[in-house]
Amino acid sequence: MSGAALCVTGTDTDVGKTVVTACLTAAALAEVERVAVYKPAQTGVRPDEPGDVDTVAALLGHPDRLTVAEGVRLGPAMAPVDAALEAGGEAAVEALPGLRWHLDRIAALAAEHGMVLVEGAGGLLVQLTADGATIADLALATQAPLAVVTRPDLGTLNHTELTLEAAARRGVRPGPLVIGSWPARPTAVHRSNELRLRELAREHGYAWGGAVPAHLGAAAREDLHRAAAGLTGVVPGRHDHEVIHP
Ligand SMILES: Nc1ncnc2c1ncn2[C@@H]1O[C@H](COP(=O)(O)OP(=O)(O)OP(=O)(O)O)[C@@H](O)[C@H]1O
Numbered sequence: 001m002s003g004a005a006l007c008v009t010g011t012d013t014d015v016g017k018t019v020v021t022a023c024l025t026a027a028a029l030a031e032v033e034r035v036a037v038y039k040p041a042q043t044g045v046r047p048d049e050p051g052d053v054d055t056v057a058a059l060l061g062h063p064d065r066l067t068v069a070e071g072v073r074l075g076p077a078m079a080p081v082d083a084a085l086e087a088g089g090e091a092a093v094e095a096l097p098g099l100r101w102h103l104d105r106i107a108a109l110a111a112e113h114g115m116v117l118v119e120g121a122g123g124l125l126v127q128l129t130a131d132g133a134t135i136a137d138l139a140l141a142t143q144a145p146l147a148v149v150t151r152p153d154l155g156t157l158n159h160t161e162l163t164l165e166a167a168a169r170r171g172v173r174p175g176p177l178v179i180g181s182w183p184a185r186p187t188a189v190h191r192s193n194e195l196r197l198r199e200l201a202r203e204h205g206y207a208w209g210g211a212v213p214a215h216l217g218a219a220a221r222e223d224l225h226r227a228a229a230g231l232t233g234v235v236p237g238r239h240d241h242e243v244i245h246p
Pocket residue numbers: 010012013014015016017018019020052120121122123180181182212213214215216217
């Protein structure tokens with residue numbers, strides 16, 4: 001088997017990529033038998049703490065058909081290369097796995113799973129490796145579409161357009177654009193931003209993935225599955241494409 005891949009980025013760190021990844025994973029589990037979630041570089045957690053992929057598994061109730069994996073884990077809550085530098089100096093930066101290594105991990109997961117979701121660190125251009133490879137490079141190399149998670153708040157229009165433009169300039173395939181955290185009491189700003197974000201999605205060829213409610217969490221698993229149902233149309237189908245292993 002060689003499954004499809006979907007890369008997930010955000011317009012910033014803390015925009016709800018992990019929560020949206022959980023929703024996309026639930027949607028993927030409805031389409032394919034086995035799903036994997038891979039986080040190439042996890043920063044800001046100690047060895048004994050749950051990382052983003054563990055959060056995805058917990059949000060979904062640890063389904064048997066889900067595999068989660070991390071590439072490298074670094075304690076400092078910083079961009080991966082800086083976290084390595086902070087934790088272990090230049091030697092730790094040199095020891096970071098490179099693009100090829102991550103591609104091999106993704107290809108190995110794709111060999112056994114119908115879908116592999118790959119969550120970057122922070123935004124599109126955050127460097128994951130010592131030689132500066134980003135989630136955009138992973139998306140390009142695997143020919144995976146890119147899911148972009150964004151905020152509904154003031155400032156999001158500029159951040160979203162910058163992200164979509166930078167992805168397009170690199171030749172990354174558009175996937176869904178999703179609002180990561182939609183407030184219970186949206187203001188006029190949130191509502192008008194949503195309309196404009198829908199337009200941006202259309203202009204850049206992204207599928208509109210809707211907005212995930214802000215209260216979503218382990219205590220709201222039904223809501224998560226409801227949010228996921230709305231995303232079923234925007235995860236790549238099982239026959240859409242296979243991970244390209246260059
Ligand atoms: N829809 C939501 N429902 C409940 N909590 C949310 C939602 N979106 C985001 N959060 C909370 O906001 C915080 C940041 O979200 P999340 O961890 O998903 O961000 P991220 O974009 O994955 O960040 P990182 O760059 O660290 O991977 C978390 O504490 C998360 O639980």
